[in-house]
Amino acid sequence: xxxxxxxxxxxxxxxxxxxxxxxxxxxxxxxxxxxxxxxxxxxxxxxxxxxxxxxxxxxxxxxxxxxxxxxxxxxxxxxxxxxxxxxxxxxxxxxxxxxxxxxxxxxxxxxxxxxxxxxxxxxxxxxxxxxxxxxxxxxxxxxxxxxxxxxxxxxxxxxxxxxxxxxxxxxxxxxxxxxxxxxxxxxxxxxxxxxxxxxxxxxxxxxxxxxxxxxxxxxxxxxxxxxxxxxxxxxxxxxxxxxxxxxxxxxxxxxxxxxxxxxxxxxxxxxxxxxxxxxxxxxxxxxxxxxxxxxxxxxxxxxxxxxxxxxxxxxxxxxxxxxxxxxxxxxxxxxxxxxxxxxxxxxxxxxxxxxxxxxxxxxxxxxxxxxxxxxxxxxxxxxxxxxxxxxxxxxxxxxxxxxxxxxxxxxxxxxxxxxxxxxxxxxxxxxxxxxxxxxxxxxxxxxxxxxxxxxxxxxxxxxxxxxxxxxxxxxxxxxxxxxxxxxxxxxxxxxxxxxxxxxxxxxxxxxxxxxxxxxxxxxxxxxxxxxxxxxxxxxxxxxxxxxxxxxxxxxxxxxxxxxxxxxxxxxxxxxxxxxxxxxxxxxxxxxxxxxxxxxxxxxxxxx
Amino acid sequence: xxxxxxxxxxxxxxxxxxxxxxxxxxxxxxxxxxxxxxxxxxxxxxxxxxxxxxxxxxxxxxxxxxxxxxxxxxxxxxxxxxxxxxxxxxxxxxxxxxxxxxxxxxxxxxxxxxxxxxxxxxxxxxxxxxxxxxxxxxxxxxxxxxxxxxxxxxxxxxxxxxxxxxxxxxxxxxxxxxxxxxxxxxxxxxxxxxxxxxxxxxxxxxxxxxxxxxxxxxxxxxxxxxxxxxxxxxxxxxxxxxxxxxxxxxxxxxxxxxxxxxxxxxxxxxxxxxxxxxxxxxxxxxxxxxxxxxxxxx
Numbered sequence: 001x002x003x004x005x006x007x008x009x010x011x012x013x014x015x016x017x018x019x020x021x022x023x024x025x026x027x028x029x030x031x032x033x034x035x036x037x038x039x040x041x042x043x044x045x046x047x048x049x050x051x052x053x054x055x056x057x058x059x060x061x062x063x064x065x066x067x068x069x070x071x072x073x074x075x076x077x078x079x080x081x082x083x084x085x086x087x088x089x090x091x092x093x094x095x096x097x098x099x100x101x102x103x104x105x106x107x108x109x110x111x112x113x114x115x116x117x118x119x120x121x122x123x124x125x126x127x128x129x130x131x132x133x134x135x136x137x138x139x140x141x142x143x144x145x146x147x148x149x150x151x152x153x154x155x156x157x158x159x160x161x162x163x164x165x166x167x168x169x170x171x172x173x174x175x176x177x178x179x180x181x182x183x184x185x186x187x188x189x190x191x192x193x194x195x196x197x198x199x200x201x202x203x204x205x206x207x208x209x210x211x212x213x214x215x216x217x218x219x220x221x222x223x224x225x226x227x228x229x230x231x232x233x234x235x236x237x238x239x240x241x242x243x244x245x246x247x248x249x250x251x252x253x254x255x256x257x258x259x260x261x262x263x264x265x266x267x268x269x270x271x272x273x274x275x276x277x278x279x280x281x282x283x284x285x286x287x288x289x290x291x292x293x294x295x296x297x298x299x300x301x302x303x304x305x306x307x308x309x310x311x312x313x314x315x316x317x318x319x320x321x322x323x324x325x326x327x328x329x330x331x332x333x334x335x336x337x338x339x340x341x342x343x344x345x346x347x348x349x350x351x352x353x354x355x356x357x358x359x360x361x362x363x364x365x366x367x368x369x370x371x372x373x374x375x376x377x378x379x380x381x382x383x384x385x386x387x388x389x390x391x392x393x394x395x396x397x398x399x400x401x402x403x404x405x406x407x408x409x410x411x412x413x414x415x416x417x418x419x420x421x422x423x424x425x426x427x428x429x430x431x432x433x434x435x436x437x438x439x440x441x442x443x444x445x446x447x448x449x450x451x452x453x454x455x456x457x458x459x460x461x462x463x464x465x466x467x468x469x470x471x472x473x474x475x476x477x478x479x480x481x482x483x484x485x486x487x488x489x490x491x492x493x494x495x496x497x498x499x500x501x502x503x504x505x506x507x508x509x510x511x512x513x514x515x516x517x518x519x520x521x522x523x524x525x526x527x528x529x530x531x532x533x534x535x536x537x538x539x540x541x542x543x544x545x546x547x548x549x550x551x552x553x554x555x556x557x558x559x560x561x562x563x564x565x566x567x568x569x570x571x572x573x574x575x576x577x578x579x580x581x582x583x584x585x586x587x588x589x590x591x592x593x594x595x596x597x598x599x600x601x602x603x604x605x606x607x
Numbered sequence: 608x609x610x611x612x613x614x615x616x617x618x619x620x621x622x623x624x625x626x627x628x629x630x631x632x633x634x635x636x637x638x639x640x641x642x643x644x645x646x647x648x649x650x651x652x653x654x655x656x657x658x659x660x661x662x663x664x665x666x667x668x669x670x671x672x673x674x675x676x677x678x679x680x681x682x683x684x685x686x687x688x689x690x691x692x693x694x695x696x697x698x699x700x701x702x703x704x705x706x707x708x709x710x711x712x713x714x715x716x717x718x719x720x721x722x723x724x725x726x727x728x729x730x731x732x733x734x735x736x737x738x739x740x741x742x743x744x745x746x747x748x749x750x751x752x753x754x755x756x757x758x759x760x761x762x763x764x765x766x767x768x769x770x771x772x773x774x775x776x777x778x779x780x781x782x783x784x785x786x787x788x789x790x791x792x793x794x795x796x797x798x799x800x801x802x803x804x805x806x807x808x809x810x811x812x813x814x815x816x817x818x819x820x821x822x823x824x825x826x827x828x829x830x831x832x833x834x835x836x837x838x839x840x841x842x843x844x845x846x847x848x849x850x851x852x853x854x855x856x857x858x859x860x861x862x863x864x865x866x867x868x869x870x871x872x873x874x875x876x877x878x879x880x881x882x883x884x885x886x887x888x889x890x891x892x893x894x895x896x897x898x899x900x901x902x903x904x905x
Binding site: 012013014039040042043121122145173174177178179180181249252253255256321322323326345346347348349350351352353354355356357370371382385389390459461547548549550551553554556557558560561562566568569570571591 | 620621630633634637642643644645646647648649651653654655656657668669670671672673674675687688690691692693694709710711712713714715716718721723724725726732733736823824825826846847848850851852872873874875876879880890
C-alpha cells in the first residue's frame with residue numbers, strides 16, 4: 001500500500017490491480033481523473049491521489065458516473081489524457097455519454113475503467129460489461145493480473161490516441177483486489193495538447209453524428225487489423241491437442257489447471273482478431289473457451305464457424321475459480337475425473353452476514369419504519385443491510401436512486417397496504433435521487449422520503465461527495481445543504497432529526513407519514529466508521545436490572561451480546577465495551593434503565 | 608510446508624486486520640525472492656462480515672486464489688472463522704487460530720430456548736479433524752507484549768516458522784506495512800508469537816471461552832387481552848414495546864391482538880407497560896422440542 005507512494009524504481013513492488021491502474025495512468029501522463037466510488041473500482045482514484053503529492057493530476061469524486069465520464073471526456077477534448085473509473089453498474093449510468101463518446105473520440109486519450117463484480121461480492125447484479133464495449137464500438141482491454149493492469153492502462157492511452165477513440169479497460173474483482181508484482185516505470189507529467197475547436201467532431205447534431213457513425217465503423221475495421229498484430233493478443237503453443245481461448249483472470253486459472261494446453265491469450269478482446277482466432281483454432285484439436293460470466297468470446301468464435309465449447313462445461317453464473325475451471329475440465333474429459341480432493345469436514349459454524357456497525361446512525365430510522373408498518377423502498381448503501389433481520393425493514397433495492405421513483409410507482413399502483421417510505425443515503429441522493437425527488441414534488445405524490453445523511457459514501461469506505469464538504473484530497477470544499485436542496489426542489493415539509501434521539505426520530509417519521517403530500521425527513525449523524533472513526537464513552541449493562549426482554553437485541557448492534565446469566569430462562573444481555581461507540585440508542589430503548597454509561601453506570605447501580 | 612511454493616489463507620471478521628496481515632505476509636514473500644499473488648474482497652463484507660485473503664507464493668504464481676483443500680496453512684483471527692475455513696486446508700495442513708470469539712448478532716436469535724449458534728472453543732476437539740492446530744490466545748499474548756490490538760502479528764509470528772522467509776524479510780515487511788505508531792508493538796507481538804511452541808493445550812480459562820450454560824426450559828408465553836379495557840391504536844404502547852412483534856391491530860384498530868402469538872417469550876413488557884391493565888401474560892410450559900437453531904456445537 002505504501003509502495004505506490006514511493007518514487008518509481010526498477011524493482012518489482014506488490015500492487016493491487018487498482019493500484020497498478022493508477023500507476024499505469026501516472027506513467028502515461030494522465031492529467032484528469034474522475035470517478036464515483038464503487039466496489040471493486042474505488043481504490044484506483046485513491047491510489048492516484050497517494051501517488052501524486054505534488055498535485056500534478058486533477059482528481060475528483062464526481063457526484064455520479066455520468067458526471068465523471070463527462071469530466072473525463074471534456075478533459076480529453078481539452079487535450080490532456082483522462083481517466084474515469086467506476087464499477088460495472090456505474091457504466092450503466094455513464095453509458096449515455098459512453099455510447100456517443102465513441103462517435104466523437106477525443107483529442108487526448110480517454111480511458112474508461114469498468115471494474116466488474118462477478119459473484120456479486122458487493123453488487124446488485126453481475127452484468128458482463130464486455131458487451132458494452134461491443135455495443136458502443138470501442139476497443140476493450142482485459143488485464144489478467146496487476147502487471148498487466150499497469151501495462152494495459154498505458155497501452156489503453158496509446159490506443160485511444162492512435163485511433164481517436166475512448167478505450168474500455170475492464171477488470172474484475174480478482175484483478176482489481178488481487179496483489180501481484182509490478183515493475184514500475186517513470187511517471188510522466190500530464191500531457192497538455194490544448195483545446196482545438198472542431199464542431200463537426202464534438203457537436204453531435206444529427207448531421208455531424210451521421211458522419212461520425214461512419215467514422216466509428218471505419219475505425220473499428222482499423223482496430224480489428226490492429227488486434228491481429230498487437231502483442232496484447234498472444235498465442236502460446238504447447239500441446240496442440242487442446243487449444244484454450246481465454247482472457248482476464250480466467251487465463252491464470254487455465255495456466256494452472258491445464259499447464260500443457262495451447263492458449264490464445266487475448267488482452268484486446270474487442271474487436272476480436274478474427275484471423276488470429278481462426279489460425280489458432282486450426283492449429284489445435286479441440287477448442288475450449290474459458291471465460292468468466294457470459295459467453296462473450298464463445299459466441300463470437302461460433303459466429304466465425306469455430307466449433308468452440310465453453311459454457312457447456314463452465315459456469316455462466318458466479319465468479320470463476322481454480323476449482324470451477326478444474327470441474328469444467330473434468331466435465332469436458334480433459335483432466336481425469338477420479339479422486340477429487342475431499343476437504344476435511346468442519347464442525348457447524350455461525351453464519352456471518354454483513355451487518356450495520358455498532359453505533360450506525362441508520363438503525364433507529366429503520367426500527368421506527370418497521371413499527372410504523374411502512375412499505376419501504378430502499379436504495380444502494382450500507383442501509384440496504386436494514387433488509388436483514390432483526391431490522392427487516394426494507395422491501396426493495398434495485399439501483400442507485402431507484403427508491404424514490406419506485407415509491408412513487410407503489411403509491412400510484414394503489415396496492416400499498418401501508419404508508420410508502422423511500423429511504424436513500426446522502427451520496428445516493430446526490431448521485432441519482434434529485435431528479436426523482438423533483439418528480440415526486442412536481443406530481444404531488446403522497447410519499448415520505450427519508451434521507452439517511454451520514455455525510456459520506458460509507459459502504460465503499462468513506463469517500464467524499466458534494467454534500468461532504470471535502471475533496472478527494474481532503475481539502476475543505478463548499479457543500480450541498482441537503483435540507484435546503486429538498487426545499488429548493490419544492491418539498492414543503494422537510495424535517496431534520498438526530499437519529500440517535502429515538503423518540504424524536506419516531507415522532508418525525510410518524511408526523512411525516514401522517515402529513516398530506518410529499519414529506520422529507522433527514523436523519524443527520526456522521527458515519528461512525530468512515531472517513532474517521534467516532535468513539536464516545538461506552539455503555540454497560542447493570543445485570544441486576546436486566547429483565548432479558550431482548551428489546552435492545554432488536555437493534556442488531558454487534559456490540560450487544562447475550563450474557564451467560566439468564567432471567568426467567570432468557571439470556572440477559574451484555575455490551576462489549578471495546579466495540580461500543582456510545583451512541584446511547586440501546587439505553588433509550590431499555591424499558592428498565594439497565595443500560596448506562598460505563599463511568600457513571602457502575603457506581604450508580606452498585607447500591 | 609514446501610519450501611519452493613505455498614498457499615496461506617487468512618480469515619477473520621471485517622475490521623480485524625486480515626487485509627493488513629496478508630499484505631505483510633505477501634511482502635515478506637516478495638522480500639524473500641518469491642513471485643507472489645494475494646487476493647481479497649473489499650466492500651460489503653467489511654461491514655462485520657467474513658473477510659478472507661488468499662496468499663500464494665512460488666517461483667511463478669498464476670492464480671491469486673487457492674483451490675478448495677489446497678491451503679498449506681489457515682491463519683484465523685477469530686475462532687468461528689477458523690473453524691469455517693477448515694475445508695480450505697490440504698491434508699496435513701496447519702490451522703493457526705486465535706481463541707478470540709466474535710459471535711455475530713445472528714448467533715443470538717433463539718429467543719425461546721437461548722441456544723447460541725456458535726461453535727464451542729475446543730482446540731482439542733478440532734485436532735481430531737486437523738491434527739496440526741496451533742490455537743493461541745493471541746489477544747492476551749499481544750497485550751502482554753504491549754498492545755492487544757497487535758493480535759494479528761502474534762498469529763503471523765506463529766505462521767512464520769512454517770514459511771521459507773528469512774527473519775529480515777518478515778521484519779522489513781512489518782516495518783513497511785504497519786503504521787509507524789503501532790510498529791514496535793507489532794514487532795514485539797510477532798516475536799512473542801514466533802516464540803510460542805506447539806502443540807500446546809491452551810491454558811484453562813484463556814481466550815474468553817464460554818462455559819456451556821446448563822439446559823434451560825424454553826421461555827414461552829401467551830397473551831390474554833381484556834378487549835373492553837384496551838384503547839387500541841391511539842395508545843399502542845404494547846405494540847411498540849414488544850421485542851418480538853407479537854402484538855398488532857386488525858384493520859378495525861381496536862382492541863390489540865396477538866398477531867404473532869408463537870413468538871411470545873413471556874418477557875412481560877406488555878403486561879407491565881399497559882396503562883389500562885388490559886394484558887395478562889401467562890408463562891407456558893411447553894414440551895422440550897428441537898430448538899430454533901443448533902445448540903452450541905462441541
